[in-house]
Structure formats: structure tokens, C-alpha cells
């Protein structure tokens with residue numbers, strides 16, 4: 351693996367915000383394969399704004415974030431093949447069933463043995479009995495499971511999750527945390543915004559705490575404690 355392949359994401363003097371209005375920063379950061387970084391802070395601290403800016407979904411106020419040593423947004427095929435992203439929003443085709451959504455992702459990303467991969471996610475996320483349902487007929491937790499299933503079904507080098515624990519029951523939260531840890535141990539890098547200290551401690555190796563516009567690198571223990579104080 352050369353230096354560029356190891357450098358999944360590099361942020362330099364990155365300030366996130368809207369227009370010329372800073373929300374948080376500056377941040378210097380290097381994310382390499384297998385690293386798991388939690389991002390924590392109060393409501394409106396700027397976690398989602400930072401995450402979106404890091405992955406090139408919105409322009410920084412200043413500084414830059416570069417993916418795979420070359421990309422600053424998701425317009426390239428190489429970027430989209432390497433980076434799997436779930437933000438806290440539902441995005442479905444209303445006339446495709448649960449299973450058809452997953453088949454679409456598997457086909458689009460050239461997953462080997464696609465139906466077996468789809469079946470694996472349906473089982474993992476306990477969506478088997480809902481496989482023929484349409485998104486509007488799912489519970490909010492089931493819709494969340496479907497989004498997460500789609501993100502985990504496809505291979506990626508960098509997995510970016512904004513509050514993945516939201517709307518999941520405790521059993522599913524724990525199963526997801528274990529799965530993410532296994533992915534990281536196998537080399538996938540993970541950026542995860544979370545409000546759940548247990549989930550954070552299960553998944554993250556290190557933490558960025560956003561407080562009063564500052565982005566403070568800290569330990570998992572301190573990050574989990576900071577969530578508790580929020």
C-alpha cells in the first residue's frame with residue numbers, strides 16, 4: 351500500500367460553516383485505513399456540518415479536505431467507489447421495495463454474488479419479513495436499518511455515518527457497533543457522529559469533541575464523558 355492509498359482523508363486548516371460564517375474549526379486531520387474516529391458535541395455544535403465538509407458535500411469556509419489524496423467532492427467514480435456515506439435523512443425510491451433497494455446498490459457497486467449479499471443484510475438488519483415492503487410502509491427504525499444496510503452492503507474504504515444509532519433499538523445498536531468494529535479491524539476507516547457514549551466507546555479509537563466552535567482531539571473516555579455532560 352503506497353502513501354496515497356493510506357491517506358484516505360486529509361484535512362488541512364479546515365474551517366466548516368456556511369458562506370463566510372464559521373461553525374467550527376480549524377482542523378488538521380489524517381485518516382488512514384482501519385482508523386475509527388468519533389465526532390461528538392452538543393446539539394448544533396457543528397458535527398454534521400463538519401462531517402459534510404470533511405467528505406466534500408459542502409464547501410469549507412477555509413482550508414481543505416482531500417479524499418484519497420486527490421478528491422475534494424464526490425464527482426469522481428473513484429471517490430464514490432471508496433466512500434460510503436449515511437447522513438441523518440431518508441432517501442428512498444418510493445416504488446422500490448426494501449429488497450429492490452438493496453439489489454440496486456449491489457448491482458451498482460458490482461458486489462460479487464449480489465443476492466447473497468442482499469440476503470445477508472436483510473438477515474443482519476432483521477428486514478427479511480419486510481423485504482417486499484415499500485419505504486413508506488416501514489417503521490422509522492426499519493427505514494434507518496435499510497439505509498445502513500445499503501451503506502454496509504457495498505465495499506468501501508471509508509465509511510461515514512451521521513448518528514447511525516438514531517431510531518435503532520438497543521439490540522440493533524449493539525449489533526451495529528460490533529459490525530463496525532469488525533469492519534475497522536479488517537481495514538475500513540470510519541468517521542461516526544454519535545450522541546451515544548456506549549456506541550462511541552464500542553466503535554471509536556479516537557474522538558473529536560466540538561465545543562464552542564473549537565474542534566478538540568480527545569480520548570474515547572473523555573469524548574464519552576463529554577456526551578454525558580451534554
Ligand SMILES: Nc1ncnc2c1ncn2[C@@H]1O[C@H](COP(=O)(O)OP(=O)(O)OP(=O)(O)O)[C@@H](O)[C@H]1O
Pocket residue numbers: 368373391392393394395396397398399400
Ligand atoms: N444549511 C445551513 N445554513 C446555515 N446554517 C446551518 C445550516 N445547517 C445547519 N446550520 C447551522 O450550523 C450549526 C451546526 O449545525 P449542525 O447540524 O452541524 O449541528 P450538529 O452538531 O450536527 O447538531 P445535532 O446534534 O443537533 O444534529 C447550527 O447552528 C445550525 O443552525
